[in-house]
Amino acid sequence: MRSNLAIETMPCSDDFEQQLTDVLDRLYAAALRMTKNRSDAEDLVSDAVTKALKNKDKLKDPASFRGWMFRILTNTFISHCRKKKNRPEISLAETDNENEEEFWLFDRLHQPLLLFWGSNPEQEFLNNVLREDLARALDKLKDEYRMVVLLSDVEGFSYPEIAAILDIPVGTVRSRLARARSRLQKSLWQQAIDTGFVKDPADRLRSETP
């Protein structure tokens, strides 16, 4: 065990260290989803931790540690991306065209021709969606979409917190999250079709028409 001497001289340090240790699994998980690669994820977290340690005096309120740390992680990821030429530049502020059609898995699962699936098709579907399916669908999202899903669904941050982490307006968080979920559900549906787990009635009709 570490001696208590350091703690007495620097009352905040132990708190900071403890908070950092507690959040490390989460930071690594987020970094892994961002970089899609274990060794890059380790480098990313380690760089973010270095930045955090250099700037720890700037953290005024210990209660906001988690949001602050994720903001550093996100910014570090963006600057890593800029340095790598093989990755398209990600712009967290840009908005996509508003005309993209919404996609709700729920509606697909309630198409009349899927009724042979029993009384609760959505439960059936969710029971068969594996962790890997979700990871794959998440990985397919563009960085700016994956980020909001991670921060909201995985990390449980509120819209204003996400807005602060990503430096975008709350309205953009809302619309981007809706778009991200729609795309995520679309990929899950597409994956289920590709693996033969479901047959899209629309698809079947098309293939049966000579």
Place this chain on the structure above:
Amino acid sequence: MSSPEKIDCEKALRHLLEYLDQELEGTLQHQMEQHMSSCRSCFSRLEFEQTLKTHIRKSGTEQAPDSLRNRVVGLLKDFEK
């Protein structure tokens, strides 16, 4: 105080995700609660989105490898000096 005007499924669907994320307040929050308790179809939709959200949360858990933990311990020591 009179109860707020009822909302239809279309409006409920438009705010479903914000409701799911507990981002609504005031009248709209109240209207959504009311709609969800009286509309079976929107309620099962909400349940589905909730379950999917939970699945995504669970899929996002990882354990930081020892190599990373050791690196962080090293960084903490460096900065303590």
